[in-house]
Amino acid sequence: MTQTYNLEQINSVLDDIDLTTLIEEGFVAYSQGNVVVPPVGELVMHDPPGEAHIKYGYITGDDYFVIKVATGFYENVNLGIPTGTGLMLVFSQKTGELLSVLLDESHLTNIRTAAAGAVAARYLAPKHVERIGIYGAGVQGRLQLKYLRPIVDCRKVMVWGISQEELDRYRADVEPLGYDVQATLDARDIPSSCNLIVCVTPSYEPLVQLEDVRPGTHINAIGSDTPEKQEVDSRVLAQADIVVVDSIPQSELRGEVFKATTAGVLNVDEVLELGNVIADKDLQRQSDDQLTLFDSTGVAVQDIQVSKAVYEALRA
């Protein structure tokens, strides 16, 4: 019997799930070659322009396989409705039965993206975080902070955004959680006072410049997930002691590593995969002055892990 759950029901169980650990286990399985992920299905529409992406896969030997659909219709802004939505389908890997339809409206994608940032920070952030810098004052900028909270004990934040209104709303939302929030409209303010930096914008021009970054900093570069987007100056990747990606094959096609390798300043052989970093202490941050960077483009194993956890919690 297929169980269908809406966003309200999904939200009701999210805080009881240790998602960061589950996502971490997913990355390890992925890097060990235990995750089957066929190429993403893509449907492109033209009138109005829109697209749908279908991501699907499973962990070998697991109880489930998962299919996720996400849509993007950017002219929806003119209609006052969200530009993207989505759902996740959880099937039995033993019988093919459709166990659950999670009508999450893409929220679980936001959540699993935030949890990946927390996983990377667990293994790469400096021991003493002076201030957390967040580029992007939207939904993902809030969620990254939420999932970092149990991992990083720093409660000081500097947030960069594109308007004072957006920054004021961010501060109003985040300060009640116990954060001291500074806001800035100047992107170059962040690296000078923050040694854990999180980038979650759709920028096409680097926001983080090499000249501004201090040794000992860790950067989570989350926003760039296409060949075009870029938040971090490629010279930062060239300079970094450790560059980690969620998926090496994807990093050859999109994201910050793609930008840096096509610029000729980084060789993909120098890049580590997060699942291997998690599993091997020697690949993690070794000292307080290393510059480290995690470049996320998003892998289906994150969708698998979050959807099965939510399904199991809702079913319980």
Next chain:
Amino acid sequence: MTQTYNLEQINSVLDDIDLTTLIEEGFVAYSQGNVVVPPVGELVMHDPPGEAHIKYGYITGDDYFVIKVATGFYENVNLGIPTGTGLMLVFSQKTGELLSVLLDESHLTNIRTAAAGAVAARYLAPKHVERIGIYGAGVQGRLQLKYLRPIVDCRKVMVWGISQEELDRYRADVEPLGYDVQATLDARDIPSSCNLIVCVTPSYEPLVQLEDVRPGTHINAIGSDTPEKQEVDSRVLAQADIVVVDSIPQSELRGEVFKATTAGVLNVDEVLELGNVIADKDLQRQSDDQLTLFDSTGVAVQDIQVSKAVYEALRA
């Protein structure tokens, strides 16, 4: 707001929909190049063996796009549960919103397959059908007859199956609908008394032999949808006056036409596409002694047409 419907709700509206005409319109749009259908997504599992297929697409300028998932887990027979299931997702082509989740358990795939047989019979069956021959006494063998009923006025049937029990059940189900049903365990009985033949088995060996087929017969070859399956002797296709497929590109890779072209007895240039046959009287049956054949492998436009019709009927 996404509406989710189960099989019972879906079944409640099916009889009020003129599906054959909608499927026909879909085939015409497909052959005119107005349907966007990316390659089928496929996920293969091994323990136990199972598979999921994702078919998706849209008609240009339509209100919807559709994603269908179907699973096949053949060891489910040992568990006493269906070997396949599925669902269809109906989205807005204007905004990307998920309008409806149709939990049809693959029933709509059965229905649209049966409707395609009826469409082909409308344009290719002989004027006077003496007896309808059905290979395959299962669900699809029943549905084909149901959808032929408004198209072909013959009420005499001969059914072939693999066990007397199966044939007895088929007869018991179909006779109350006004059919005179003969049953046989000998595949060669059908062509001698039937001039409209419908093949809906998963056979790997031809059931219809050239020696048995009479001029003026039309054959709907529905069962073979892989490179391996075959229900009709390739010499029948070589001999036929008209060979029609639902999709020429697919027929080069699977089904009866694939078998006949790889056997070297048929050239794909001689094959017509159903949407073009519907739209052009000159491509349809011209006389009572022509031998004609329709080879169906199933195209996503059928899924698009059936799911949007069901969604609109349920929403009304």
